[in-house]
Amino acid sequence: MRTEPKLTRLDRIFARLDREPKRPVLDVPRMTRHRVVLFGATLAFYLTIVLAVVTTSWLVRFDWQAMLFRPYQQWPEIHAFLDYWVVLGQRGPTAVMVAAWLGWRSWRQHTLRPLLAFGAALLLLNVSVGAVKYGLGRSGPHYATEVGSNEMWHWFQAGSDIFPSGHTANAVVTWGILAYLATSPRARRWLSALSAVLSLSVGLTTVYLGTHWLSDVLLGWAAGLLILLGLPWFEPPIARAEAWLLDLRDRWLAGASRTTPQATPVPAAAPVPVTPLAAAEEEAPPRETVSPSAARAPRAPVYLAPGPHTTRSERTPVTPVGSRRPPYPERATRGSTPAARPLTGG
Template identity: 60%
Template sequence: MRTDIFARLDREPEPPKIEIPRMSRTRTALFGGTLAFYVAIVVAVLVSSSLVILDWKIMLFRPYQQWPDLHPFLDYFVVLGQRGPTAVMIAAWLGWRSWRQHTLRPLLTLGAALLALNVTVGAVKLGLGRLGPHYATRIGSAELFAGGDIFPSGHTANAVVTWGILAYLATTPRARRYLSIMSALVALGVGATTVYLGTHWLSDVLLGWAAGLLILLALPWAEPLIGRAEYTILAVRERWRERRRRVLVAPVPVGVPRTPAPVSADAETAANAEEQPCDHVGAGHGGRPGAGRGAGQLTAAQPRQHAVRSERTPVTPAGSRRPPRSRPLTGG
């Protein structure tokens, strides 16, 4: 009897239908406000406003030199914002959720969020081309269109999306509240850590927070597409299973004539020799049965007479080994 956790999960009933978030008025208002904040940050950097001056003040302050004891810990903490490690961890958890809830929605939602994040953030990064604090060339400059790729902060935006997706997919209000607090703290911590390490300007982090929040707020608009994708994937899986089931249970045809294998001339001769009577002897041995048969046929009713060993003539494929009798030579 199985007693492991998978056996217990197999016996549990299918969970109830999960409520899918909708684009409510509150969510729409938050999306609009976040989008306005996003645009304001971009414009403030483009015109080199006081926000750019604040960026330079923090950069010249060099927080990593003011509090060097925090450096080893924050070097590891900032990994929570890297796309590769966090995507693997969150995908593993959501994969278990998908299996547990009998639905592909958690994994598909994560995939849609990461795709939208890469497209939107990557386009702005390459379009503005801002250099980071360690590569700045002129004090007070916004360092735009210089071939960089740090505006907005990818670490910050990724932390908002990958950890915030847990709160978005929560099934109870209590779990959603706790996961929202946890994801907000992680996203704030990762953004502040990049400023401490000097890898991002403060404005980069502000724009990263806004970019990630826009993705989370816009996810309900993608729910119909996610539902159609799940339906298509499950339908393809069922068709594949049905095709495989037909192949496994297909009956084996009975009574199909088999083509006889080609038989060589030697094999056919040997088979015919086995079917003939064993008392067949060649002509020329007088006094033996069958010596006077016309066509080499011998009736089966005649008894076979065995010769003694001294009278037998050894026969080989080349003929008899006994030399023919010859007349004695006489001298003369």
């Protein structure tokens, strides 16, 4: 008798992923000439913003004008709403939401590419933006020390890691990856426009709250766009990582199936030769056998009297009424003459 191995929850998930015999062919973006031109223009814009801030040009003066205008005091009625709206640029909550959606897509499309592409984009974002932040060391509006200065090279001062804006760059990458992984050109266009508007609105919200300069927002928007435009260069490593992970999964499943204990089949019993005596016993009518449990009479159930039970010492003694001797009809009463007994014998 062979029993089927009991599947765990992880085995059922892998079985669900292996249900389709063939993975669908996805439209992977390539590094076309148009994309290369956009990447070059965005990189030039990025370097221009950095140069304008380092040289304390008109852009820095405009930063100070916007900061001294204090938008949060000019329109205080939208302050509470924008406090929640800026969360759309925080890396933790947005990464969880987008990763959940891409994980569902990976399960439905039978591929790990959406999750791996999102992970690669976040890794590039943290490395590139983090290096520029700590390398330039620009202080934010709340930590400014001199009016009109670019507030650069303050490496050991609090709040000196705001250039470029991490909220803006994260909003571009997190919501733009949905457009990058879209399966149709129409969805890609709509999602690209939506992510651009969303990322710019998050960046301008940081200017309203006074946590970033306007130039920080422009540089953060360019930094996130550079990652999305250059992501097709990393598609071959993503494909190799996906193949390696799937191969590792297949080897793990094969090893788990080999180590699963299976029931050993019981060998069939050898045929017993039939003798004449055994044949006669088989032809004889079967005897009626009575099992010991069936022959034993069933015991009547014991019913206890209702109410509380008391011990013998707690019971009230009862004196019996009348004589304790049993009645004997053949015995004569005391004081009467007994009748003559017949004599026997001869």
